[in-house]
């Protein structure tokens with residue numbers, strides 16, 4: 001028998017306890033042992049729960065209970081769970097966590113502490129999709145060329161609704177919160193930080209790269225409007241919040257931002273709260289993973305897969321899917337050197353000579369315009385929507401500064417990268 005302590009019995013914790021109970025026949029058959037929730041730790045003992053497990057509000061009743069084999073950390077946050085996980089590992093308990101923020105900041109320290117003690121985190125990226133196991137095991141024969149994913153369900157839900165129903169941002173965010181997809185602080189979803197945490201976990205496995213969220217380019221979906229959606233539709237794109245990790249020579253490019261994605265691409269069809277991740281390996285080619293990226297049962301399904309794996313093997317595979325010496329030469333590519341195509345939205349005065357000034361500003365940074373569309377507005381201004389050919393981020397940033405300095409440009413330009 002394996003005893004589990006769950007720290008944090010919220011949406012996911014309740015689902016873990018419920019699935020361990022409902023599917024106990026198949027779970028014990030696959031694990032080779034019965035798995036029992038010995039205790040759950042909650043902040044508020046008075047709050048009603050939908051599961052019947054012994055509860056405490058004292059975390060040490062789990063951490064110091066010698067009969068508990070696996071600690072499931074579902075607290076959220078970074079520093080408090082870091083202390084809890086450290087203590088659990090130091091006392092020899094296996095740990096399963098769904099906490100992407102914790103891993104984005106402390107994954108290497110925790111892995112060092114864990115050594116041979118199982119420390120698993122399948123649920124930390126893309127909820128129910130077994131993407132961590134795919135990278136660690138299924139694709140382990142490959143050098144990973146790129147990972148491109150929709151890894152935040154809330155942002156994808158909002159963008160999908162904006163594209164399909166022509167509605168604005170705020171009411172959809174409220175809907176996503178009510179459905180239980182959003183983080184406690186939804187700016188993590190909207191601002192791209194949650195996706196960045198997940199991307200860093202994937203990149204640590206694929207490339208052994210040690211970057212922090214502060215080191216990488218992160219942009220959210222806050223500035224996207226129906227005008228951008230009209231442009232996207234007109235030119236055969238959809239708008240998605242993407243997490244991208246790409247090997248470029250001896251460098252790894254890591255970025256999270258909204259992107260115009262061609263409607264022909266499989267990833268553009270990943271809608272609603274679903275997540276989708278394309279991973280390109282040098283030998284296998286492109287592989288694609290699709291499934292629910294948020295929600296109690298989907299996330300609990302991944303948590304329990306880790307519990308079963310630990311019950312079976314007792315040992316975890318190292319967190320870095322590749323041994324450091326093999327790939328340790330890889331460095332983080334500075335964000336200014338990323339090459340992309342770009343879409344810009346400019347609010348300009350609708351009068352002679354403005355287009356010429358805009359294209360001159362772009363030309364001075366050596367940026368070539370590929371497509372342009374002008375939408376007149378009622379107030380003697382116009383929205384200028386344009387797409388560029390490939391250029392470096394540093395040239396684009398310089399062009400944006402030039403454009404904003406133009407007297408005829410009325411607001412800060414909005415830029416969205418294009419991923420073909």
Ligand code: HSE
Nearest residue numbers: 152153154182183294
């Ligand atoms: N808030 C996250 C999302 C939950 O929307 O994807 C899963 O990590």
